[in-house]
Amino acid sequence: MDLPDVMTAIEISQPGGPEVLVPVTRPVPIPAAGELLVRVAAAGVNRPDVLQRRGFYPPPPGASDIPGLEIAGTVVAAGEGATHHIGTRVTALIAGGGYAEYAIAPAATALPVPDGLSMAEAAALPETLFTVWVNLFERGFASEGDWVLVHGGTSGIGTMAISLCRLLGVKAIVTCGSDEKCAAALGLGAAAAVNYKTQDFVEEVKRLTGGAGANVILDMVGGDYLPRNLSCLADDGRHVSIATQRGVTAELNILDVMRRRLTLTGSTLRPRPIGFKGLVAEELRREIWPFVDSGQLRPVMDRTFPLAQAGAAHARMESGAHVGKIVLLASEA
Numbered sequence: 189m190d191l192p193d194v195m196t197a198i199e200i201s202q203p204g205g206p207e208v209l210v211p212v213t214r215p216v217p218i219p220a221a222g223e224l225l226v227r228v229a230a231a232g233v234n235r236p237d238v239l240q241r242r243g244f245y246p247p248p249p250g251a252s253d254i255p256g257l258e259i260a261g262t263v264v265a266a267g268e269g270a271t272h273h274i275g276t277r278v279t280a281l282i283a284g285g286g287y288a289e290y291a292i293a294p295a296a297t298a299l300p301v302p303d304g305l306s307m308a309e310a311a312a313l314p315e316t317l318f319t320v321w322v323n324l325f326e327r328g329f330a331s332e333g334d335w336v337l338v339h340g341g342t343s344g345i346g347t348m349a350i351s352l353c354r355l356l357g358v359k360a361i362v363t364c365g366s367d368e369k370c371a372a373a374l375g376l377g378a379a380a381a382v383n384y385k386t387q388d389f390v391e392e393v394k395r396l397t398g399g400a401g402a403n404v405i406l407d408m409v410g411g412d413y414l415p416r417n418l419s420c421l422a423d424d425g426r427h428v429s430i431a432t433q434r435g436v437t438a439e440l441n442i443l444d445v446m447r448r449r450l451t452l453t454g455s456t457l458r459p460r461p462i463g464f465k466g467l468v469a470e471e472l473r474r475e476i477w478p479f480v481d482s483g484q485l486r487p488v489m490d491r492t493f494p495l496a497q498a499g500a501a502h503a504r505m506e507s508g509a510h511v512g513k514i515v516l517l518a519s520e521a
Contacts, residue, residue: 191225191264192216197254197288198498198516203243206499206506209287214254216290219267222462224293226278230311230492231286232258233501233514234344235408235431236458241502247284248459255498256286257458259293260301260310261518270295277301281314281465283458287498289518296466299473302481312487312513313480316348318468319430319457320406321476324349325356327453328404328426332357337393337402337420339363339409341373341381342511345430347488349406350376355479361396363389365508372511376488393420401425411435421450429454488512 197214219225237255239245247253260279263272272278272295279301280293301310324330324338330353338349341362353360354377363384364370370381382392393402401422407413411434417427418440427450445452457465479485490510493501495518505514 191290195289196495197285198256198495200241200253200255203241206241206502208241209255209498209502211496214288217252217285217292219265219270219292221268222270222295223267224263224270224272224278224280224295224298225265226259226261226280226291226293226298227264228259228261228286228289228291228518229307230260231256231288231291231495231516231518232311232313232315232344233498233505233516234258234315235505237287238502238505251283251458252285252292254285254287254291256284256288256291256516257282258311258314259286259291260307261291263298264290266295272298277307277310279310279314281318281457281469287495287516287518289495294462294465296462297469299469299477304483305480305486308492308515308517309487309489311515312344312489315457316344316487316513317352317472317476318465319345320348320352321472322457322468323428323430323455324352324404324406327455328406328428330356330358330404333359334403335359335361335379335393335397335400335422336404336406337361337363337389337417338406339384339413341378342369342488343408344487344513345406345408346373347376347512350378351485351488352476353377353379355484361393361402369511390416390420397422404428406430408432409434411438414438415440418444418450421448423448424450426451426453430456490514492517 278298280298359379408431410432
């Protein structure tokens with residue numbers, strides 16, 4: 189297959205607002221051993237991309253400086269040991285480089301795109317699916333019948349959490365910033381939705397669970413939410429932190445943690461080694477991909493933008509108006 193030498197990619201010209209995302213010409217990357225070169229059809233937009241653009245989340249060593257952590261497209265070349273066939277449609281979790289016409293993906297994190305799933309939908313899956321699976325179900329041990337509290341119920345993470353909870357028999361309580369978003373979350377299958385601007389989520393969680401509290405809390409807020417979260421966490425409950433939008437420090441009562449046998453944990457995904465991400469991909473292929481194949485699991489889509497309008501996509505995310513995933517379209521599927 190004849191490949192071009194150069195491609196269009198979106199570069200962060202300097203730390204700043206959405207306007208610093210500019211189209212540039214870059215060399216088409218060459219896959220190393222265990223890697224795939226993917227002609228990108230679509231790339232998901234995520235909160236870490238916004239943080240990277242602002243200068244707060246640099247790529248890990250060896251990763252591309254181009255933003256974009258998830259892609260879908262067609263394999264056009266493969267490095268030594270990569271097992272995917274040329275022409276295969278894949279979606280993949282990557283450590284950077286997604287906002288481009290071509291991107292490198294580890295073969296270990298690539299999953300097949302089934303018939304009936306659009307490339308835009310496929311690109312909207314990996315980052316949230318890997319994140320929710322690892323944190324809510326592996327670190328948080330959410331299981332059938334549990335009550336879980338998820339903040340940011342209409343974000344990409346929140347909507348994926350709702351979907352997985354619905355499929356796996358877990359009861360999801362989510363927080364949202366408006367009655368309209370609460371209604372959207374309920375329509376997606378949340379057991380309950382709390383407007384955090386007009387309701388006290390602590391009291392609502394206690395009411396909904398008959399005073400017992402949530403078995404697991406997936407928190408992307410941090411800061412002063414931590415003590416509030418713990419006050420509505422059930423005995424033996426698990427609190428999983430995945431972001432710190434309201435700050436990185438909090439005060440808590442250690443005796444309360446001890447007395448109620450609470451577990452506080454958390455993780456970041458991007459810097460984890462390929463071996464770990466590959467193991468997660470295999471778990472998802474076995475446990476969750478059948479739901480994708482059957483059409484039972486689809487990402488909640490907000491809006492798509494052409495690759496060149498990456499700045500507008502970031503502005504959409506930062507406005508907080510989106511429900512579900514924002515995706516860039518790099519080429520025809």
